[in-house]
Amino acid sequence: MHDVTLTINGERRTVALDARTTLLDALRDHLGLTGTKKGCDHGQCGACTILVDGRRINACLTLAVMHDGDTVTTVEGLGTPDDLHPMQAAFVAHDGFQCGYCTPGQIMSAVGMVGEVAKGWPSHASASLNGKPELTEAEIAERMSGNLCRCSAYPNIVAAISAAAK
Numbered sequence: 001m002h003d004v005t006l007t008i009n010g011e012r013r014t015v016a017l018d019a020r021t022t023l024l025d026a027l028r029d030h031l032g033l034t035g036t037k038k039g040c041d042h043g044q045c046g047a048c049t050i051l052v053d054g055r056r057i058n059a060c061l062t063l064a065v066m067h068d069g070d071t072v073t074t075v076e077g078l079g080t081p082d083d084l085h086p087m088q089a090a091f092v093a094h095d096g097f098q099c100g101y102c103t104p105g106q107i108m109s110a111v112g113m114v115g116e117v118a119k120g121w122p123s124h125a126s127a128s129l130n131g132k133p134e135l136t137e138a139e140i141a142e143r144m145s146g147n148l149c150r151c152s153a154y155p156n157i158v159a160a161i162s163a164a165a166k
């Protein structure tokens with residue numbers, strides 16, 4: 001077993017884990033953070049998307065021990081039912097979900113994607129004068145292509161992200 005210390009949603013937590021434990025299983029099974037979903041468990045669906053040091057990753061594809069000392073944000077760290085994060089509020093306003101299973105991953109990916117664009121990554125990304133990204137719906141769809149929705153709520157998901165990114 002290995003002690004792994006993470007700063008998760010602003011809280012420093014240490015957990016003893018088998019070295020083979022994925023970050024996804026560490027969050028869900030050892031840290032009680034079940035907002036991050038397990039879909040395919042092999043990097044195909046995006047349901048497990050979280051932010052590590054501000055960058056989106058598939059938590060099922062990485063081992064928790066590799067992230068000792070990292071800062072992790074999960075959907076539980078975005079907002080509360082009474083005080084939604086703007087991206088969460090936009091998903092509600094635009095019906096950006098149907099069954100909802102992919103929604104935490106979609107929202108985390110969207111938040112990470114908007115942050116990446118605002119930082120000018122990748123380099124062809126454009127940013128408006130106020131520093132917020134300017135993204136066409138086609139660009140949003142492309143940048144969100146790692147997040148699948150089996151209900152096919154894609155038009156509303158893109159509309160929500162477009163609204164939140166403005």
Ligand code: FES
Pocket residue numbers: 037038039040041042043044045046047048049058059060061
């Ligand atoms: Fe990680 Fe599907 S559960 S990509």
